[in-house]
Amino acid sequence: MKLIKSLIIFSLFALTACGTTDSALRDQGRSESYVIGFHDGRHSGMSEEGNRYEHYIKDESRFSSDPNYKQGWIDGESEGKKLQDQATSIGQALGGAYSGAQINKEAKKSRDFDKVAKDAVKGVDTTGMEKLGK
Numbered sequence: 282m283k284l285i286k287s288l289i290i291f292s293l294f295a296l297t298a299c300g301t302t303d304s305a306l307r308d309q310g311r312s313e314s315y316v317i318g319f320h321d322g323r324h325s326g327m328s329e330e331g332n333r334y335e336h337y338i339k340d341e342s343r344f345s346s347d348p349n350y351k352q353g354w355i356d357g358e359s360e361g362k363k364l365q366d367q368a369t370s371i372g373q374a375l376g377g378a379y380s381g382a383q384i385n386k387e388a389k390k391s392r393d394f395d396k397v398a399k400d401a402v403k404g405v406d407t408t409g410m411e412k413l414g415k
Contacts, residue, residue: 301360311353318343318353325354326361331369335361 300323306316320338327335343350 300364312349314343314347314349315353318347318350318355319357319360320353322354322357322359323361323364324357326358326363327365328361329358330362330365332365335365 301319303316306319311319318340321340324335325337325339328337339354340350344354345351
């Protein structure tokens with residue numbers, strides 16, 4: 282269980298550290314139009330990669346007339362796809378770790394042969410079997 286908790290905490294740090302922020306874009310000298318396009322593209326990219334909680338957003342008229350918005354949208358879409366792919370991989374790894382832990386837990390339970398035998402005859406009338414042991 283500790284492994285699962287550690288993986289969850291690590292994945293949260295990894296996901297939050299990977300996204301580009303508005304201030305980082307502005308520090309790079311990007312225009313407000315680029316930043317807006319970047320956000321629209323990032324949401325769209327995540328949606329395209331299967332995130333049901335994100336939406337495809339693209340201002341078509343701005344995309345065709347504003348080169349900053351267009352470039353921001355393209356860059357954001359690429360980042361959104363990358364982030365969603367990373368999130369999916371982390372989710373699958375966590376799911377596998379959890380499944381492995383559950384399998385080990387169930388395997389330990391099944392080694393208690395008396396419990397397995399009792400569970401096997403649960404609800405079965407065994408009154409006639411008492412004489413077999415004598």
